[in-house]
Amino acid sequence: MGNRGMEELIPLVNKLQDAFSSIGQSCHLDLPQIAVVGGQSAGKSSVLENFVGRDFLPRGSGIVTRRPLILQLIFSKTEYAEFLHCKSKKFTDFDEVRQEIEAETDRVTGTNKGISPVPINLRVYSPHVLNLTLIDLPGITKVPVGDQPPDIEYQIKDMILQFISRESSLILAVTPANMDLANSDALKLAKEVDPQGLRTIGVITKLDLMDEGTDARDVLENKLLPLRRGYIGVVNRSQKDIEGKKDIRAALAAERKFFLSHPAYRHMADRMGTPHLQKTLNQQLTNHIRESLPALRSKLQSQLLSLEKEVEEYKNFRPDDPTRKTKALLQMVQQFGVDFEKRIEGSGDQVDTLELSGGARINRIFHERFPFELVKMEFDEKDLRREISYAIKNIHGVRTGLFTPDLAFEAIVKKQVVKLKEPCLKCVDLVIQELINTVRQCTSKLSSYPRLREETERIVTTYIREREGRTKDQILLLIDIEQSYINTNHEDFIGFANAQQRSTQLNKKRAIPNQVIRRGWLTINNISLMKGGSKEYWFVLTAESLSWYKDEEEKEKKYMLPLDNLKIRDVEKGFMSNKHVFAIFNTEQRNVYKDLRQIELACDSQEDVDSWKASFLRAGVYPEKDQAENEDGAQENTFSMDPQLERQVETIRNLVDSYVAIINKSIRDLMPKTIMHLMINNTKAFIHHELLAYLYSAADQGSLMEESADQAQRRDDMLRMYHALKEALNIIGDISTSTVSTPVPPPVDDTWLQTASSHSPTPQRRPVSSVHPPGRPPAVRGPTPGPPLIPVPVGAAAAFSAPPIPSRPGPQSVFSNNDPFSAPPQIPSRPARIPPGIPPGVPSRRPPAAPSRPTIIRPAEPSLLD
Numbered sequence: 001m002g003n004r005g006m007e008e009l010i011p012l013v014n015k016l017q018d019a020f021s022s023i024g025q026s027c028h029l030d031l032p033q034i035a036v037v038g039g040q041s042a043g044k045s046s047v048l049e050n051f052v053g054r055d056f057l058p059r060g061s062g063i064v065t066r067r068p069l070i071l072q073l074i075f076s077k078t079e080y081a082e083f084l085h086c087k088s089k090k091f092t093d094f095d096e097v098r099q100e101i102e103a104e105t106d107r108v109t110g111t112n113k114g115i116s117p118v119p120i121n122l123r124v125y126s127p128h129v130l131n132l133t134l135i136d137l138p139g140i141t142k143v144p145v146g147d148q149p150p151d152i153e154y155q156i157k158d159m160i161l162q163f164i165s166r167e168s169s170l171i172l173a174v175t176p177a178n179m180d181l182a183n184s185d186a187l188k189l190a191k192e193v194d195p196q197g198l199r200t201i202g203v204i205t206k207l208d209l210m211d212e213g214t215d216a217r218d219v220l221e222n223k224l225l226p227l228r229r230g231y232i233g234v235v236n237r238s239q240k241d242i243e244g245k246k247d248i249r250a251a252l253a254a255e256r257k258f259f260l261s262h263p264a265y266r267h268m269a270d271r272m273g274t275p276h277l278q279k280t281l282n283q284q285l286t287n288h289i290r291e292s293l294p295a296l297r298s299k300l301q302s303q304l305l306s307l308e309k310e311v312e313e314y315k316n317f318r319p320d321d322p323t324r325k326t327k328a329l330l331q332m333v334q335q336f337g338v339d340f341e342k343r344i345e346g347s348g349d350q351v352d353t354l355e356l357s358g359g360a361r362i363n364r365i366f367h368e369r370f371p372f373e374l375v376k377m378e379f380d381e382k383d384l385r386r387e388i389s390y391a392i393k394n395i396h397g398v399r400t401g402l403f404t405p406d407l408a409f410e411a412i413v414k415k416q417v418v419k420l421k422e423p424c425l426k427c428v429d430l431v432i433q434e435l436i437n438t439v440r441q442c443t444s445k446l447s448s449y450p451r452l453r454e455e456t457e458r459i460v461t462t463y464i465r466e467r468e469g470r471t472k473d474q475i476l477l478l479i480d481i482e483q484s485y486i487n488t489n490h491e492d493f494i495g496f497a498n499a500q501q502r503s504t505q506l507n508k509k510r511a512i513p514n515q516v517i518r519r520g521w522l523t524i525n526n527i528s529l530m531k532g533g534s535k536e537y538w539f540v541l542t543a544e545s546l547s548w549y550k551d552e553e554e555k556e557k558k559y560m561l562p563l564d565n566l567k568i569r570d571v572e573k574g575f576m577s578n579k580h581v582f583a584i585f586n587t588e589q590r591n592v593y594k595d596l597r598q599i600e601l602a603c604d605s606q607e608d609v610d611s612w613k614a615s616f617l618r619a620g621v622y623p624e625k626d627q628a629e630n631e632d633g634a635q636e637n638t639f640s641m642d643p644q645l646e647r648q649v650e651t652i653r654n655l656v657d658s659y660v661a662i663i664n665k666s667i668r669d670l671m672p673k674t675i676m677h678l679m680i681n682n683t684k685a686f687i688h689h690e691l692l693a694y695l696y697s698a699a700d701q702g703s704l705m706e707e708s709a710d711q712a713q714r715r716d717d718m719l720r721m722y723h724a725l726k727e728a729l730n731i732i733g734d735i736s737t738s739t740v741s742t743p744v745p746p747p748v749d750d751t752w753l754q755t756a757s758s759h760s761p762t763p764q765r766r767p768v769s770s771v772h773p774p775g776r777p778p779a780v781r782g783p784t785p786g787p788p789l790i791p792v793p794v795g796a797a798a799a800f801s802a803p804p805i806p807s808r809p810g811p812q813s814v815f816s817n818n819d820p821f822s823a824p825p826q827i828p829s830r831p832a833r834i835p836p837g838i839p840p841g842v843p844s845r846r847p848p849a850a851p852s853r854p855t856i857i858r859p860a861e862p863s864l865l866d
Helices: 004-021 042-050 094-109 154-166 186-194 239-243 248-261 266-271 274-312 322-345 358-376 379-398 406-418 420-444 451-485 495-501 606-618 629-636 643-688 691-698 709-737 751-758
Strands: 032-038 071-075 080-083 122-128 132-136 169-176 200-205 231-233 514-524 535-541 545-549 557-562 566-571 582-586 598-603
Touching: 004 154, 032 042, 032 154, 032 186, 042 132, 042 169, 042 200, 042 248, 042 274, 071 358, 080 094, 080 200, 094 122, 132 274, 154 169, 169 186, 169 274, 169 379, 186 751, 200 274, 200 751, 231 274, 248 274, 322 358, 322 451, 322 643, 322 691, 358 420, 358 643, 379 406, 379 643, 406 451, 406 643, 406 709, 420 451, 420 643, 451 643, 451 691, 514 606, 582 606, 598 606, 643 691
Parallel strands: 032 132, 032 169, 071 122, 169 200, 200 231
Antiparallel strands: 071 132, 080 122, 514 535, 514 598, 535 545, 545 557, 566 582, 582 598
16 A cells, blocks of 8 residues: 555654654654644545544534644554654553544643634544545534534634644645535635645545536546545545444445445546555655755754754763862862853853843943932031041130131041941942852853852852951051051142132032933932823933933933932832832922922833933033032031131141042042952852862862752753754755655645635536336425526526426426536435446437427536535
8 A cells, every 4th residue: 555655654654753743842842743724514524534544533413523633544454543742551442432523622722612722633543545644624504502612613613724824834725515515614624725726636525426417527537626636535434323433444345335336437447446546645645745845944953053062061960970079179160250250340252141240340340329328428517627627626725716627627627537437348349249249140051060159159259258257457557557647748639728718619520521420211209190290311422511312212302400409309109100219309409390390210120220310420410419619608607606716617627638539539439449358259169279279179079070860850851852953964864865745736726615705606516307218207305405406508698598397297407518507406315325237327228309399418527515
């Protein structure tokens, strides 16, 4: 049975399916398959059962097949079936197969006649089948019955299109012979997804149920309604035969006898029947698989390439090899040190473009967050002047001082220097937190060995905490050193003479005019709902103004706000908001934007808020606590000072301001250096030189290098996938060398399918003559014979009528052979069994018609397809 090339090909394809179904990827390979499409009661189930040679599909009225059935027929010496959802069980009783299909269908779709696109996978091993893979799809129906959903027609069509739309699917369009072929839903759906007809094979069933005197010869010869791959006729068992348990082998023998004995089909009997359909499908599948091989090979090679790098480390892998464990431990500790250093120092390879790495975040702490913390703790002007005044008075005591005392300057400076401790220690805490986060990110590569990761994190974190104490001690020492000696000879110190002449206005350090300091998205948070509510804008901060635009193209400017007299204040986050907010306001109580006294700007994170505040500092916009010099008049009224004392306070105030600026500059320079030397560089050296020794002392190598269950499973899955892909590529090579393709049939004129879908054509049958042989009633069958159909001659309009069928006995009807658009006789309601020896409609045995009536010849076209 079948051709040798196909019998060698399909086992290889099944190996492909087995290789990928074991790793859960069979649905992604899109292997070539044959989809069986047709209406309800078209004979699809009978065709499939003839392939298998067994009764195994559910039977009943209405929609029985409610899930696709992927049926793999595999040649084997023994006969049994197995399902993918219960692969360990072999079914030898095909009644149990039918029950399992029904139970599995109800499990997913319920019992309300619903449908599901989730397929049932069934393999049937038998010595009576060829190796084929088919998909049985639910029958096409238009009217919901019983509990079926109203959109059952569209659900089924969508499911069918889902399977037959794949370029790797062959379409078996099943149409009964007693239905008009031009109105076949199966052929219409096939035409939608396969307009060239390269993947569609027509199957005509129920040839034995056609009316007397009619046949489907012209259709089966592909003359009347041609398909590119033609039609194959089959004769299945009737419902009575099925209920009577007629053997399928006997049915196949009867089918063979039918084609050999029928005068319209005997000349092409070797091209008809279920066995020929099997062979045709085999060759078509061979051609289709060979055409699909290049794309399939490319897909497998891309998957294999994506696994190559990961699989490389698992080749020749032995979990319990102590040498491998030692090597892996050394490599992982070394890689951990390299990753840590790259994240701190930066690297050109494998740059993270999604978020800042540890080194970049520490840099932001050094140069944005820490300077901002220093500015935030700047002294209150009112309190500072009061303290200077009290210091001067207390130093003079009962005397009235004539000169400005140096001791007052030193006392105030030392008090301001002490305030530096809090932001400096906070800077150390922020850097430590970033270092610990960096360690955790670097140990993520050690997740294969949970104990090793845990010990590495513990040892390095403990070391960082030890360095924390030494670093903080050193920083406090630096501050104490600054306190210990006030160097009034510093080159940047203004001195006593300059302090007296210094302007009383606050000297704000501005950046270069028109220099863009920062760009970014911010949300204006306090616009009322009546005016549009909160909205996001593109902000541009320069040395002189803050502007915002509609988007980052900066074409449509919404507003420009000068930075004069602006300050920043913190705003509490809203109850229902996840944004972090800060506000800008005018110190002169003027509206900042429209009718708003302040604008609230919202960011996604606190880090963004701190970064924007640091940018505003560079532009000279300070936090609210920093008071302007123009409030001196109000402050002077709070306590009484004589003119001489006022001059002394102003002089010391200028001296303190100058010297504190020198200390701040020195601390901003020394803090990053101290932290880098005592904490970050020491941590890097510890990881490179001492971590391994600490790991060996913490636990033995065996426990450290014990794999996690997830990692072992992942490795096994990856290796299995890798070997399955390589095996699949080898199988594809075998398929290419062991099979031969047949040429594609030439195109045919299948415009009748488009015509059928847009216009309902006249049924393709010959008219029944109104003359009948004497003594014999007309052959009108069916429970409710309808009104007579109207024949339409070639070239005539459909409106022309024909004489009705007489109800009295008359001459026997004969048929015209040159009128392909004439009306058909009525459809029989039961099989009209015709003895092989007396075929109906043979012209040589019919008496000629009366001379007054047209000459009528034996039919030679497919009729009764309505």
